[in-house]
Amino acid sequence: MLHKLNPLFARLYRFFGWKISGHIPDIPQSILIFAPHATWLDFLVGVGARAYVDKPIHYLGKAELFNTPFGGLFKALGGYPVERAKRNNLVDWIVSLYQQKESFHLALAPEGTRKDVDSLKTGFYYIAQKAHIPIIMVGVDYAQKTIFIAEPFYCSQDLTADMQHIARFYDQLPGKKKAWVRAMLEG
Numbered sequence: 001m002l003h004k005l006n007p008l009f010a011r012l013y014r015f016f017g018w019k020i021s022g023h024i025p026d027i028p029q030s031i032l033i034f035a036p037h038a039t040w041l042d043f044l045v046g047v048g049a050r051a052y053v054d055k056p057i058h059y060l061g062k063a064e065l066f067n068t069p070f071g072g073l074f075k076a077l078g079g080y081p082v083e084r085a086k087r088n089n090l091v092d093w094i095v096s097l098y099q100q101k102e103s104f105h106l107a108l109a110p111e112g113t114r115k116d117v118d119s120l121k122t123g124f125y126y127i128a129q130k131a132h133i134p135i136i137m138v139g140v141d142y143a144q145k146t147i148f149i150a151e152p153f154y155c156s157q158d159l160t161a162d163m164q165h166i167a168r169f170y171d172q173l174p175g176k177k178k179a180w181v182r183a184m185l186e187g
Contacts, residue, residue: 006051013048022149029133037109057105098131139173
């Protein structure tokens, strides 16, 4: 069903004036980090961008979204529900998804919330390390209606250096800088 909805979402994405700078390479697996996450509209922009690049990219969402009446739609759009209140080993569960699938791409918001935060959650980093997959940074600029996509990179085993690399990409985006970008560049 996900692929059947792509033409509609791609047309809407272009109709509303959105464009993409960069590309997602033809690789079998990756984890995409989408930031800054500031509004519920990020989901719609992300679904439109995914349709525009015509790649089967899945996402994580809070489990409540997957209940009726819209649960079927969120699943059809490639979502995986996550119980945020439960202590579970989400990193290992996601790594197992990569191990089970020959081709799998997952997008998530590393801030974990729409609020401004001082640091990113690091789950995406450990997923990339354990699954031996690249991280692709994706940034949104609402003023220019542009999604920026960076080249894939692999974790170096130096969390601090890698997080600074990530912060430098997001620091280049126009608009107000999030606290986590400033904190990682200063730290």
